[in-house]
Amino acid sequence: MKIIDAHIHFCQEPYFDQIAELAGHKNTDAHLKDQYAAHNIVHGVVMGNRSLELCEHDYPDYLSYCIGLDSTCFNVDEVVQQASLVEKHLQRKNCVGIKLYPGYNHFYIYDSVVDPFYQLAMQYKKPVAIHTGLTASSNALLKYSHPLILDEVAVRYPQVQFVMCHIGNPWLVDAIAVIEKNENVAADLSGILEGRIDNMQDFFQKKKGYIHFLKVWLEYLDNYERLLYGTDWPLANIANYIEFVAHIIPEKHHDKVFFDNANRIYGLGL
Ligand SMILES: [Zn+2]
Numbered sequence: 383m384k385i386i387d388a389h390i391h392f393c394q395e396p397y398f399d400q401i402a403e404l405a406g407h408k409n410t411d412a413h414l415k416d417q418y419a420a421h422n423i424v425h426g427v428v429m430g431n432r433s434l435e436l437c438e439h440d441y442p443d444y445l446s447y448c449i450g451l452d453s454t455c456f457n458v459d460e461v462v463q464q465a466s467l468v469e470k471h472l473q474r475k476n477c478v479g480i481k482l483y484p485g486y487n488h489f490y491i492y493d494s495v496v497d498p499f500y501q502l503a504m505q506y507k508k509p510v511a512i513h514t515g516l517t518a519s520s521n522a523l524l525k526y527s528h529p530l531i532l533d534e535v536a537v538r539y540p541q542v543q544f545v546m547c548h549i550g551n552p553w554l555v556d557a558i559a560v561i562e563k564n565e566n567v568a569a570d571l572s573g574i575l576e577g578r579i580d581n582m583q584d585f586f587q588k589k590k591g592y593i594h595f596l597k598v599w600l601e602y603l604d605n606y607e608r609l610l611y612g613t614d615w616p617l618a619n620i621a622n623y624i625e626f627v628a629h630i631i632p633e634k635h636h637d638k639v640f641f642d643n644a645n646r647i648y649g650l651g652l
Pocket of ligand 1: 391573614
């Protein structure tokens with residue numbers, strides 16, 4: 383089975399190096415490429431971090447990227463200037479979307495101040511991915527990353543495709559409600575595992591309540607056209623993650639979730 387990893391970070395700095403080690407990986411291009419080859423992962427979508435400068439976003443051919451406005455490079459008071467930089471990225475073929483990090487940046491995604499980004503997404507027909515659910519740092523604010531925040535932008539911008547990153551975990555029920563109601567909202571399944579798990583069977587047993595809950599709500603949604611495989615590399619072990627998603631998604635939907643949906647939604651042309 384061919385796989386697209388629809389959510390990774392590709393940032394050579396100590397924080398990412400450290401979490402890669404905990405996942406049993408090395409945070410290098412060469413190691414990632416080897417791992418992708420070993421697991422038949424033919425493409426990855428980088429969620430951008432740290433800079434809006436064009437020169438900071440050069441990636442190898444097997445990766446595309448969403449230009450990301452994280453807390454180090456985004457300011458709600460400078461949206462107009464930042465939108466013009468974002469537009470330059472969207473004109474590139476390998477820039478396949480925009481990534482917003484509202485929990486880390488402390489803004490509601492339906493605030494009119496961020497409208498210029500949705501206008502660009504419409505103009506360039508590229509999706510907007512949004513971090514939802516728990517955050518990696520304690521100074522982020524969860525009220526901005528709750529999955530329900532997507533409802534209002536999804537209604538206001540019916541032509542924009544949204545990707546709810548991390549499927550709002552652990553607010554899975556709220557996330558499923560937003561996805562079910564809004565046809566223009568998909569979700570990636572990244573960021574649910576972290577580190578390296580030595581024995582997945584033990585893990586499934588230990589977490590059986592959570593996994594059952596997740597499966598129940600995915601079955602309730604019953605829409606495997608809008609779920610995307612993603613790992614949040616380098617946060618999690620790649621082999622673990624494939625096994626995890628294969629376990630929670632019925633086998634007849636694997637091709638869609640592991641490959642087709644990301645290929646279509648991010649317009650990868652693979
Ligand atoms: Zn991420």
